[in-house]
Amino acid sequence: MTPVKPLISIVVPVFNEEANILPFYDAVCAETGKLEDLYRFEFVFTDNHSSDQTFPLLRDLAARDSRVHAYRFSRNFGFQRSIMTGYTRARGDAAIQLDVDLQDPPELIATFLQEWQQGADVVYGVRIKRQESWLLNLQRIIFYRLIDRLSEEKIPVDAGDFRLISRRIIDLLKSFEDAQPYLRGTIATMGFKQVGIPYSRNARLRGESKFPFSKLVSLALDGILNHSVVPLRLSTYFGLIISVITLISIIGYTSAKLIFRSQWPAGFATLAALSLASISINAMLLGIIGEYLGRMYQQLKKQPLTIIEDVAGVAEGDNLSLTSTVTNSLSGN
The missing domain is CATH 1.10.287 (Helix Hairpins)
Known part of the structure; x- marks a missing residue:
């Protein structure tokens, strides 16, 4: 009997990214295609109520590729909630979160999976170089070190949301009841075997960043207040x-x-x-x-973490159960 290959979920939060959807899909498919002898893959897109053609493009992708599953929220619930929803929808034995702007290189998927196969429950990227303005780089450097200094537990510096987490971590996250999740800190403080992979972050080629200074400050507050008194x-x-x-x-x-x-x-x-x-x-x-x-x-x-307005590439039965899970995700039901 042929053993079943592990399923890997590619979790992708999006918001007004119509220019990046197809280039991202092509780039990731090129990398995952090299690994199809060892793994199966699915794409889990969470759309934070985009006002452009992002979701129609995702719907077209889902019609072409059964591995693509897309969830459109009823409004913008924020970046961290979008990632968290993607994790709760992931069916894989492991999940890899990737930003659709391709600043985090899909070429590292193979490296992340290799570390996972060697026993790591969390594999995260450590940004050693960024192609961003010096002011934004300085802000991020200060932010990560401030979070680590104030947190009562160790949080890796220069590590963003580009990571692989195992099914064990995904199931633990589902049990958390956090109205304002800060996943970098939450996952870092879970323990287990965690491995950092250094890499150089690419520049954004298409579209605009969805993280102006005000949102960086808000993210900093979430990180500090969620993990430190x-x-x-x-x-x-x-x-x-x-x-x-x-x-x-x-x-x-x-x-x-x-x-x-x-x-x-x-x-x-x-x-x-x-x-x-x-x-x-x-x-x-x-x-x-x-x-x-x-x-x-x-x-x-105990309000819903997110509310799903529309789905693409999801079976009707799965849709009903997943919507129920979203609605009650903070009440423990």
Whole structure:
């Protein structure tokens, strides 16, 4: 009896990427075609409610290739949720997440699979070189190291979402109930055997990046707040330091007044500045607490991780069950 070849799921989140769909499909098929003697492949596209021809192109691909499965969301739920939904739809023995812009080279698929066959549950790409602006490179360098410094567990630096995860990791992710997932950190802190593969990231040739500075900041906040309580501790320490300085100032002022009979001129500007500084500090500390409380609120609401509006290349029975899974993914049902 011929043994069944392992199924590998290629998970691809997309949003307004009509110019990249076909080049990506051709490039990945060229690489996976070299491995068809060893593996079977499927494509799992998650479309974050694109406003261009992205989903019609995916529908055409699904009609031509039965390995292609595409899910269109009812609105834009964000990049991390899109990846998470792709993982929950993946049927493979392992899943490889690839960006459709081809900045992460499909040529590394074979290397990732080799490490997986040797026992690794997670194989991730480590970006040693990027063909991006120096400012964006600097922002990413600071971000990754800040996350690693603040996190209570080790998170690889310069590693993005280009990774392979085993079926064991996929099944564990399905059990998580995270309203605002940060998959880089979540997967990194799971443990098991994890291997980093260095590579040079390509430049984007078609379309525009979907990660402006504001979204990078939002991603940074998700990473920090999802994997660290250090900001809360810093708030406590900062409050204690301010309290000690205030106490010392009161003692010093009282001593000078009683012992040395010092006369202090009225200082309206100084008092106003100190009052404004105090208000600013309190607002900052309350903002940090509010970020954590906001995430707790979102978690307790138990809303769907994503909502699927349309599908392509998915059997009717699979469609119904998968939609139910999406709707209840945060409630544990």
